[in-house]
Every structure is written in C-alpha cells, then in structure tokens.
Amino acid sequence: MKLYTAKIAPNPLRVEYFLKEKGIFDEVELVQVELATEAKEPGHQKRHIFGRVPVLELDDGQMLSESRAICTYIEEIYPNPNLMGKNGVERAFIEMHDRQVEFHVFFPIANWIRHSHPGLADLEIPQCPDWAASSEATARKNTAIIDVELGKKPYVAGDNFTIADITLYCALNFARLGRFKPWEEHANIAIWREKIMERPAFS
C-alpha cells in the first residue's frame, strides 16, 4: 500500500499515527504531495477528486481517501488492537466522540490557522481574517469544554484509547501554529496528553 501524504498537514498525520498504533507503519510506502501545487494538478486529482491528502492506494490500484475512511479500512484488515469499536454500538459511540473532537475542536483550530498563518496563504485563497478570529474563539472555548470532559474519563471516548484520541492529539498539536498550547492552560488535557505521548506510536 502507498499513502499519499504531506508534511505538517494534520489529516495525513491522523492516518500515520493510526498505522503506527496498528504496528504496520513500516509496511506502507509514503509518497509526499506538495499541497499548494501538485495536489491541484490532474495527476493527483485522479487520486482524489477534490485534490486532497491523505489518499491510500491499495495493492489493486484502488484509491481510498478521507482520513477516517482509510482508518475504517485499516481496522478491517488489521483488527488488532481495536481502535474504532468491536461492534456497531461501540463503533457508533466512538464515532460520536471522534466527530465531536473533529468538528468542534479540530475544524475551528484548522480554520483559525489556515485563515491566519502566512505560511498557509497558498492553501486558503483568500484567507478570511474575520473567520480566523471567530474560529480561534470557538477553538479556545471548545478546548475548555473538552478539558472538563477529560476530567471525567481517561480517554476521549471513555476507558480505552481510540481513534478519537488520535484526532484530538493531532488537532491540539496543530494549534501550536497559532501559538496556542492547550496543555499549558488546561490541567486535564495536560495529563491526557502526557499519557498519549508515552505510547510507542507517539514517542
């Protein structure tokens, strides 16, 4: 399998950590795609109709994209350790937590950074400063809500490490580009993040 990826971009990183947790990262060939140029060309648009990364090329040549869908595939082929739920009901609740941190923490952080960071001006044309400011406020407010939640349980989705922890970890790390380090402001996030960073896949 080949993974089309891009440096710094948080979505491919989610898949890379997922592969590391499964212990199969070294079996996948990484192919770097330049987001501002190459991703917009027809060659990459054959891999992803909207020109995004990550894309996983399967051994039969099929192209599978969207970070979470790639993880669903990997989970099927390499079921251990389980990261997305052992049955439909578990899958639903983990998907709930994963989408909550994705939509309400990761997206506001991503919109804030993409619309304000000079280094990402080629990716958002035009950058919208008002939207960056509004997204920053949402990101800070929702990060505080997640901090409260992490005071009630060891991991984002409950007792076990899951894909939702990978999503939150990548989201919060991306906030550093906005000089926001939630683990310096929120005690429960700090404890949780230390625990994540002790895992072999994250060290």
Next chain:
Amino acid sequence: MKLYTAKIAPNPLRVEYFLKEKGIFDEVELVQVELATEAKEPGHQKRHIFGRVPVLELDDGQMLSESRAICTYIEEIYPNPNLMGKNGVERAFIEMHDRQVEFHVFFPIANWIRHSHPGLADLEIPQCPDWAASSEATARKNTAIIDVELGKKPYVAGDNFTIADITLYCALNFARLGRFKPWEEHANIAIWREKIMERPAFS
C-alpha cells in the same frame, strides 16, 4: 428512542431520512429544540456537550449525537436495508464518498448560508461575509465536480443507494436558502435527484 431535532437544520434531516429508509421513522419520538436559544442552555448541553442537534436518546437514557454516528447505531440495530456497507471494506468506501460530499459540498454550502442568510444570524455570531463568499465559490466549484462523478455511476457511492446520497441530497436542498438550485444547472445531478425523490422515504 427520542430524536432531538430542529426544523430546517440539515443535519437532523439526514438522520430523519435515514430512519425513513429503514422504515422505523414512526417508532422514534421527535423533540424540537430551538437552536438559537434552547440549544445553548444547560438542559440541552447535558445531551450534547457543544449544544448541537441531532441527539438520539436511547431507551436506557444514553445520549448519542453526531448525525453519522447516530446512523451507525441505527444500521447496527436495524441492518436492513443496508445503507453503510456490509463489511469493513464496503464501509470504508461508502464512508469515503459520504465524507467527500459532506466535507467538500455540504460544509461549503452550510458555511455560505450560515454566514450570509439574515435568518441564521443568531447561529453564527459574527457572520463573516468574506468567508460566505469564499464558501459559495467552493460550493459551486465542488458541486460541478460531483455532477461529473454522477455521470459515471447511478449513486454517490456507486451502484447502490447509500447514506452518502442522503448527505448530498440534504446538502443540495440547503443550498436553496442561497438561491442555488444545482439541479437546474447540472444535468447529472438533476437525473440523480429525480431518482432520489422517487423513493418512498423522500416523497
């Protein structure tokens, strides 16, 4: 089961169509939540930490939120007709198509409408006109890409009707609030939409 929902909002509608396709819509009690006021109050935030709809209250009192996660649960409890894939590999490819139309068509449409429509000013404070304009351009461009894709296959994810068709249908209908009717501009979308509207769940 109770579904906390809101009129006009496109995300609860995705769950409502999913329930209708499963033939169990009448078994679920609908509870309307006023988004601009009630959703922001502690009572609803006990149901959803970020105060959103839809939320499905299970018979044991557990709260399950995020539209797609609710569908994952319903699919497990009521497997027929299958709408999300019969095994992990099918689930992954359907999830890819679902997220592609969700992230690249539905979100730009939603951002455009939420940041420009006077009737939604209470939901996005502040509304960002530049972001609305940029999102409208993305929505129109990506809708044209989806039109090309729908010329190659009968449904969004391939040969069969799936959850991804529900997502696209709700997204495009929401665009009417911006006076954009993609089916009047794009022939393949028009043919596909006619087919969807002939289904009992959509009539």
